[in-house]
Each structure stands twice: as C-alpha cells, then as structure tokens.
Amino acid sequence: MSIENVKNVAVIGAGSMGHQIAMLSALGGFETVLQDINEKALEKAIDMLEQRMNDWVNKGKLSEEQRRLAFQKLRTTTEIKEAAQDADLVIEAVVEKLDVKREVFKLLDQYAPSHTILASNSSSIVNSKIATVTNRPEKILNMHFFFPPLVMDCVEVVKSEETSDESVQIAMDFCKKIGRTGVLLEKEIYGFIANRLLFALSNEAVYLYENGYADFKDIDLIAKKALGHPMGPFELMDLSGIDVGYYANMELYKETQDPKDRPAKCVEEKVKAGELGRKTGKGWYDYRKEVISR
Incomplete structure (x- = not known):
C-alpha cells in the first residue's frame, strides 16, 4: 500500500x-x-x-x-x-x-x-x-x-x-x-523529542516555583526576556492543557516508580481542581475575562 x-x-x-x-x-x-x-x-x-x-x-x-x-x-x-x-x-x-x-x-x-x-x-x-x-x-x-x-x-x-x-x-x-x-x-523513547525537551524545562520551572525561588509569572518572564522563548513554561502548560502533562508524567511514574517522575504537588492540585488552562478558563493564569482569538 x-x-x-x-x-x-x-x-x-x-x-x-x-x-x-x-x-x-x-x-x-x-x-x-x-x-x-x-x-x-x-x-x-x-x-x-x-x-x-x-x-x-x-x-x-x-x-x-x-x-x-x-x-x-x-x-x-x-x-x-x-x-x-x-x-x-x-x-x-x-x-x-x-x-x-x-x-x-x-x-x-x-x-x-x-x-x-x-x-x-x-x-x-x-x-x-x-x-x-x-x-x-x-x-x-x-x-x-x-x-x-x-x-x-x-x-x-x-x-x-x-x-x-x-x-x-x-x-x-x-x-x-x-x-x-x-x-x-527511528527508535522509541518515552516523550519523543519535543516533549522530552519541554518536560525538562517545565519540570525545572515547577520545581523553582514550588520551592519558592520565584513566582510563576516571573519565571515565565525570564524565559521570554532572557531566553527568547515566545511564551513561558507556565503559559505553555496552560495552552496545551495542564492535565495533558500531568497524565503523561503519571504514565512515566507508573513505569519507573521513580519519585522524581511523579507530577509535582502544585500541578496535581490544578488537575484535581479542574483548572486545566485555557480550555477551562483558568490554569496558572485566569483567562475568564480574556477573549481568546481563534
């Protein structure tokens, strides 16, 4: 065929x-x-x-x-x-x-x-x-x-x-x-290429936020101003859906049983609260008053 x-x-x-x-x-x-x-x-x-x-x-x-x-x-x-x-x-x-x-x-x-x-x-x-x-x-x-x-x-x-x-x-x-x-x-690997790169960035960003090094908005600001990224890691999580990354991390954790692969507590709280990002109107940021252009 x-x-x-x-x-x-x-x-x-x-x-x-x-x-x-x-x-x-x-x-x-x-x-x-x-x-x-x-x-x-x-x-x-x-x-x-x-x-x-x-x-x-x-x-x-x-x-x-x-x-x-x-x-x-x-x-x-x-x-x-x-x-x-x-x-x-x-x-x-x-x-x-x-x-x-x-x-x-x-x-x-x-x-x-x-x-x-x-x-x-x-x-x-x-x-x-x-x-x-x-x-x-x-x-x-x-x-x-x-x-x-x-x-x-x-x-x-x-x-x-x-x-x-x-x-x-x-x-x-x-x-x-x-x-x-x-x-x-040509070969399989969990997360493929793009997401493995994004996981590394977003996991580090969540670690820095959860441990009080900086507010998530400031971490996003640094990613955009200092690294030239079009959006910060928290903005990107909101765009793609916080639950998507959460479930992906859970599948990896089930496989490895390594605590470092378990989703962060703050991410788990977002998912349980139904605050999944743009698609629900609220994630890390609040979009309920924002008109999202198609």
Missing part, C-alpha cells in the same frame, strides 16, 4: 487535538470521519471549525471554495465501528491514558480493514505499548501532532521495532499531503 491508496481517514476523539487533525485531513483532500462517543463534543468541534475556517476565509488564508470542499469531506459519528470500517488510516486522539488507548486500539483492530494503519497522537506513550492489543503491530505507529494542529507545522512520526517501513512511509507522505512536516524517530 502507498499514500495513493489512502482515501478514507478516521480520527478518534473530537477534543482540542482531534477535531483540528480531522480538519487538516479534510483540507488535504481525504474523506474524513471524526468520531467521539459524546455527540455534544462533536457538535462543539464542528462549531469551532466553522468559526475558524470562516475566519481563515475572511483573512484570505483560505478560499470559500476550499472551505466548502473541506466540510464536504468531513463528517462525524459517535460509533467507532462506523468510523473505522472503511478507513485506510486511523489517527487516535483520545485522553493521554494508556489503558484508554489500549481499549480504543483493541476496537479499531477489530473493526478496521486488515490493511488499515492505526496511528496514535499520543504526546508521550510509545506505540509498542499499544500495539500488543492488536494483530497488526507492523501497522501501528505514533503520529504526534502539536497543539494547535491547524497552526503548528510539525508531526513526530515514531516507529517501533515492529513498525514496517511501508507504514512509516505512508505516515510521512500523509503529513506532506496535509501540509505538515513529518519528522521520523
């Missing part, structure tokens, strides 16, 4: 990542189905995409015809079987919990055709931990998009020892078709 054989794409999970990945696929000319068990999540996803695509048209980033054709290519469903049964490529974008992903892939393996490639958008969990519940380990890989996918031009494509070269090539070609730069990781 080659990228020319990929006509139908399914994206599982209509959250902050999934709905934008689905739109990239539709804009790339693929028949795309976005699946989520929550009908309201699907309705919200389409509403957000319509607003963003209308904004793109108004700004001249997209023609009205391109917008119309993309939405013709995109449909939604609450049934995972319906989403997977005709798919040539499936991209999973559910919560960053290994047990949930394994359950999803077990169903995808059951419902998707034998030729279908199953990719995980996990930001840290290696695909070999998921592939064991399927009968197609050679067709399992990671395709880690960055938030927000409609803006960020990078996808980490990660192969395991069992992932076939054919599957990798199709994933890389798919990235090209949707206007994204695919970067291949």
Whole structure:
C-alpha cells in the first residue's frame, strides 16, 4: 500500500487535538470521519471549525471554495465501528491514558480493514505499548501532532521495532499531503523529542516555583526576556492543557516508580481542581475575562 491508496481517514476523539487533525485531513483532500462517543463534543468541534475556517476565509488564508470542499469531506459519528470500517488510516486522539488507548486500539483492530494503519497522537506513550492489543503491530505507529494542529507545522512520526517501513512511509507522505512536516524517530523513547525537551524545562520551572525561588509569572518572564522563548513554561502548560502533562508524567511514574517522575504537588492540585488552562478558563493564569482569538 502507498499514500495513493489512502482515501478514507478516521480520527478518534473530537477534543482540542482531534477535531483540528480531522480538519487538516479534510483540507488535504481525504474523506474524513471524526468520531467521539459524546455527540455534544462533536457538535462543539464542528462549531469551532466553522468559526475558524470562516475566519481563515475572511483573512484570505483560505478560499470559500476550499472551505466548502473541506466540510464536504468531513463528517462525524459517535460509533467507532462506523468510523473505522472503511478507513485506510486511523489517527487516535483520545485522553493521554494508556489503558484508554489500549481499549480504543483493541476496537479499531477489530473493526478496521486488515490493511488499515492505526496511528496514535499520543504526546508521550510509545506505540509498542499499544500495539500488543492488536494483530497488526507492523501497522501501528505514533503520529504526534502539536497543539494547535491547524497552526503548528510539525508531526513526530515514531516507529517501533515492529513498525514496517511501508507504514512509516505512508505516515510521512500523509503529513506532506496535509501540509505538515513529518519528522521520523527511528527508535522509541518515552516523550519523543519535543516533549522530552519541554518536560525538562517545565519540570525545572515547577520545581523553582514550588520551592519558592520565584513566582510563576516571573519565571515565565525570564524565559521570554532572557531566553527568547515566545511564551513561558507556565503559559505553555496552560495552552496545551495542564492535565495533558500531568497524565503523561503519571504514565512515566507508573513505569519507573521513580519519585522524581511523579507530577509535582502544585500541578496535581490544578488537575484535581479542574483548572486545566485555557480550555477551562483558568490554569496558572485566569483567562475568564480574556477573549481568546481563534
């Protein structure tokens, strides 16, 4: 199989990542189905995409015809079987919990055709931990998009020892078709490349804050003024979702049982309080009075 054989794409999970990945696929000319068990999540996803695509048209980033054709290519469903049964490529974008992903892939393996490639958008969990519940380990890989996918031009494509070269090539070609730069990781490592770099920065930033060396706002200020970063580590956590990093750290801690890999207490408190960042209106910063442009 080659990228020319990929006509139908399914994206599982209509959250902050999934709905934008689905739109990239539709804009790339693929028949795309976005699946989520929550009908309201699907309705919200389409509403957000319509607003963003209308904004793109108004700004001249997209023609009205391109917008119309993309939405013709995109449909939604609450049934995972319906989403997977005709798919040539499936991209999973559910919560960053290994047990949930394994359950999803077990169903995808059951419902998707034998030729279908199953990719995980996990930001840290290696695909070999998921592939064991399927009968197609050679067709399992990671395709880690960055938030927000409609803006960020990078996808980490990660192969395991069992992932076939054919599957990798199709994933890389798919990235090209949707206007994204695919970067291949030849070996698996927890957190991949970008997040390992970010984990080092954010974990140190949280350590400095939690131990009273500086306020989180001042740590962000130093990162921007002294290091030239476009945003500070706490601002970045709010943008990507504090819970995403928390669950990623928890998966690592489960694996290593090393106390240094356990999420910091202040981060855990944020997650338990439901203060997850921009998506909930409050995280490290308060966004409830701020109008967030799409």
